Amino acid sequence: MGVSSAAELEENTYDIVGKLPTEIGIMILRNLDSRTLLSASRVSRRWLALCRSDSVLKARLKAEFRRQRIQRISPPRVEVRRDTQNVYQPFTSLNGLQQNHLTFIT
Numbered sequence: 001m002g003v004s005s006a007a008e009l010e011e012n013t014y015d016i017v018g019k020l021p022t023e024i025g026i027m028i029l030r031n032l033d034s035r036t037l038l039s040a041s042r043v044s045r046r047w048l049a050l051c052r053s054d055s056v057l058k059a060r061l062k063a064e065f066r067r068q069r070i071q072r073i074s075p076p077r078v079e080v081r082r083d084t085q086n087v088y089q090p091f092t093s094l095n096g097l098q099q100n101h102l103t104f105i106t
Contacts (some may be wrong), residue, residue, distance in 0.1 A: 018046035026054045034064040 017025045029050060032040060041051045041061055051057040 015044060015046065017050070018044060020033065022050065025050045026057065029057055030054070034060050034067075037061060038064045038068070 017028055025047075029037060029040060031049070037051065037057065040050045044084070051061055061086055
């Protein structure tokens with residue numbers, strides 16, 4: 001059976017981190033890696049408030065947000081080079097044997 005309304009959805013969920021005392025919630029959030037912490041801060045206003053209330057979590061969120069934004073703006077550079085033994089043959093496919101003649105640099 002599916003959930004028929006937003007009210008039913010809210011009744012069936014339980015925010016365990018949001019119901020804990022602030023100090024314990026912060027301790028739990030501090031154990032997350034930066035990427036997961038950023039995702040967790042987007043779960044609810046309470047979780048975001050917990051992250052913003054702690055200076056360590058706030059700094060980690062800011063750094064991760066900046067890292068993801070820079071990565072979106074300028075993705076890593078990739079160069080495709082031909083193997084010198086294969087200079088006179090055009091690439092027909094990147095599958096099978098042709099693939100070992102490419103060098104990817106990131």
